[in-house]
Amino acid sequence: MDFNLTQEQTQLSDTLRRWIEKEYDFEARRAIIKSAEGVSADAWSGLAELGLMALPVPEAQDGFGASGSDMFAVMQELGKGLLVEPYLATVSGVQYLKQDAEKHAELLQQVAGGEARIACALGEAQSRYNRYDVAMTAKADGDGYILNGRKTVVVHGAQADHLIVSARTDGDPRDHSGISLFVMAADAKGITRSDYRTIDGMRAADINFADVRVQVASLIGAAGEAWPIIDVVSDYSCALICAEAVGIMQATYETTLEYLKTRRQFDQPIGAFQALQHRMVEMFIEVEQARSMAMLAAARIGSDDAEERRRTVSGAMIRVGQAANRVGEEAIQLHGGIGMTNEMQVAHYFKRLTMFGAVYGDVDHHINRFTHQPAFPQSA
Structure with missing residues (x-):
């Protein structure tokens, strides 16, 4: 399958990246976290103006009916920006409302316009x-x-x-x-x-x-009769969490690489040391393998084959979860003690990666789920 973003997805990613750099940089995010509510009404309005709230809403309810791959492109960029707004919670809620779209059309329209959070x-x-x-x-x-x-x-x-x-x-x-x-x-x-x-x-x-x-x-x-709906939407949320984690890991890798180029020891950048170069290569491989699995999960969340969907999503949660642990730990070790301070952006990346799977299942949970799918060979 083609793991490249389409031209439209790339354009959306670029637009969102520019918005984050201008309106939601590291210092702005820290101020939002310290605020009483912990989220920003201005940021929510900005996301709505970019069309992100309407993205997953069906076209019949004033949305764009975005695919899983479209949402992958968005969540990857939001991950890089460490967004703390209720975007994932709301778009997950949209997936539930879509099961009865006509009945809940008014609320879906409100979400599309940025007027409601779920x-x-x-x-x-x-x-x-x-x-x-x-x-x-x-x-x-x-x-x-x-x-x-x-x-x-x-x-x-x-x-x-x-x-x-x-x-x-x-x-x-x-x-x-x-x-x-x-x-x-x-x-x-x-x-x-x-x-x-x-x-x-x-x-x-x-x-x-x-x-x-x-x-x-x-x-x-x-x-x-809600369990089949919960099962489907939970997998949708897992796929989006994987995409977000890939964005965070990419940003973590880039931040660490830049640090190795600027931090000096023995009159040279520590990035010149071969042992650290090898560790950076291993981080890069972890990120790319996680990206491939996350993109596959995003493409399969709309599958009519429930077993294939569950197997692919749990496989992605396993691989991305393993990579999140490895990349986060390596980044902190390569930064040293300063990497644990709140003044360093890598510390915030590490905290979010540490929380991966805390809501929709950790690696052990998804290994158990994966191995209990009917297609998985069971021992005699």
Whole structure:
């Protein structure tokens, strides 16, 4: 397959790169992280003006209907800029809304115009990476449902205008069946959000739902049949996380290379030492292998073959996760102690790479998922 970006994707990447250099440089990002909300309304408006919010939205709802490969180009650049805005959370939410696009057309149009931000409240304290492990309940009540439970580590949960929430309408807590999805206003009565900063500068929240009432129209898909939707959208999010990580690794490699050219020891740049050159070559190989797997995952997330999609996405999460650890650790070692200080951009790259897989599954989780696909040979 062709791993080169198209002309349109390259143009979009270049435009986004220039915007980041002008409006979202390292110092601007540090100021945003230290702010009370942890995100920037001006940056969100800038992303919307560039058309990024409309990119994944269907054309029928005023979007562009972008492919996975288009989103790869965007996420790679956002990774290089270490964006802390709720972009990934919102575009993941768009994928859920697209399952019932006509019903939720108004919200999709608001997202496309940059007027709404979404967070996906799926994880619970006991569930770890298993999104089917849902203890939160949604009890039928007249023309709606009453939701009770708690969601944890909801990325940008406190910055969202709308939440997409999984809750159990039937079955036992670890059943794949009986899970339903609802979309609701984030400030609905009965919702309380506890906001905090994560180690990589992002924001997350623990959210309590106490007798939160929603209408039947809030359902995404059919009641009790949400697991296939969650499975598909989780893979979509994984593919985008891989693309973001590739962008971060590329920036980490370039920053480290520049440092080796300027840091001097024994009257010469330390980059002249052959042992360090070998380590930089190994970093380069890690980045390129991760890029290839991430691009493959982005191309396959729209596949009708669920087994192929799961296998490819988990394969990408494994390879990118391994590369993220290697590249991040090498960068810090090659910089020395100064690489751990907040004044150095490489420290922020390292923190984000360290968090890779924290939400949608680490390397061990995806190895287990990959090896349990039907096409994987099982031992006798």
